[in-house]
Every structure is written in structure tokens, then in C-alpha cells.
Amino acid sequence: MPAPAELNIRPMTQVDILAVVTIITEFSVDDGRLAQDYYEQYFRSGGHGDEQNHVATIGEVVVGVTGLYPDKYDWPGILWLNWFYVSSSYRRRGIGGSLLDFTIKTAESLGCRKLYLDTSSDSDYAAAVAKYEKSGFVREGELRDYYAKGDHYLIYGLSLSADG
Numbered sequence: 001m002p003a004p005a006e007l008n009i010r011p012m013t014q015v016d017i018l019a020v021v022t023i024i025t026e027f028s029v030d031d032g033r034l035a036q037d038y039y040e041q042y043f044r045s046g047g048h049g050d051e052q053n054h055v056a057t058i059g060e061v062v063v064g065v066t067g068l069y070p071d072k073y074d075w076p077g078i079l080w081l082n083w084f085y086v087s088s089s090y091r092r093r094g095i096g097g098s099l100l101d102f103t104i105k106t107a108e109s110l111g112c113r114k115l116y117l118d119t120s121s122d123s124d125y126a127a128a129v130a131k132y133e134k135s136g137f138v139r140e141g142e143l144r145d146y147y148a149k150g151d152h153y154l155i156y157g158l159s160l161s162a163d164g
Contacts, residue, residue: 078116
């Protein structure tokens with residue numbers, strides 16, 4: 001489904017923290033708490049190097065969030081998807097696909113050869129996993145029972161270049 005014509009994707013600002021954390025908390029209270037800490041620290045420190053955070057808006061309403069961050073071991077050409085969420089009120093409108101396409105294109109423009117993401121095997125994440133797989137991400141790893149018995153930590157990767 002194509003995204004609404006009025007959808008805009010722009011860099012996140014400190015003013016967006018409350019709206020973004022609210023979106024994330026709709027999905028997971030634990031993720032919302034972690035996101036609150038992350039974004040407060042991110043903006044307090046003036047950003048974290050090469051990390052990027054963007055929001056999707058319709059008019060003045062923040063409807064989604066996405067981000068990229070470099071590999072923690074600083075491996076060249078590797079980026080990770082960060083805090084990818086769409087507001088429950090705006091799902092199934094093409095916004096998630098537009099946000100993910102934007103993020104992939106941004107990663108490519110930064111010379112990224114491989115984009116990774118991590119997620120959960122819990123059924124609450126099934127729609128997101130389907131979106132990732134539809135966009136070409138391939139499951140590359142699993143840490144069994146990471147979050148809880150039967151809830152596994154999943155790693156997906158997307159090659160963005162021939163040597164990815």
C-alpha cells in the first residue's frame with residue numbers, strides 16, 4: 001500500500017522525544033522506557049557520532065520513527081536499524097514500508113554494504129518481521145530463549161552491495 005501523499009520523513013529533534021516514546025510505548029512499555037533513556041542521552045550529548053534518527057510525520061503529527069547506528073565494533077560498511085516503530089493508529093497505511101525504504105536508501109547513501117537489525121521471535125513482532133523479510137532482510141542468527149523461554153533474539157541482514 002502506498003504511503004499517504006502528505007507523509008514527510010525528517011530528522012528527529014529533541015521536541016519529538018515525547019511523541020516517539022509514546023509510539024514505542026504503545027507497542028512495548030519496556031522498549032518505551034529504554035527509548036526514553038536513549039533519546040534523552042542522545043540529544044543531551046548532541047548526538048552520537050554517525051547515528052541518525054528520523055521521524056515520519058503527517059502534518060505536525062509524528063506517526064513513526066526510524067534510525068541507523070554504526071556497528072558497535074566500528075566495522076566499516078556496517079549499520080544497524082535503530083528504533084523502528086509506527087504508531088498503532090497509522091499502521092497498515094504504507095508508512096512502515098516508506099520508513100524502511102527511506103532507511104535503506106539512507107544506509108546506501110552512507111556507503112553501507114550491509115544493514116542489520118535485531119528483533120524478537122514473539123508473535124507481537126510478526127508483522128514487523130514480515131515487513132523486514134518482504135524488504136529483503138534475511139534471518140542470519142538466533143539467540144534462543146534470550147528474552148524469555150521461547151522468545152528468541154533474532155538477527156536479520158540485508159546486503160546493500162555486491163561485497164555485502
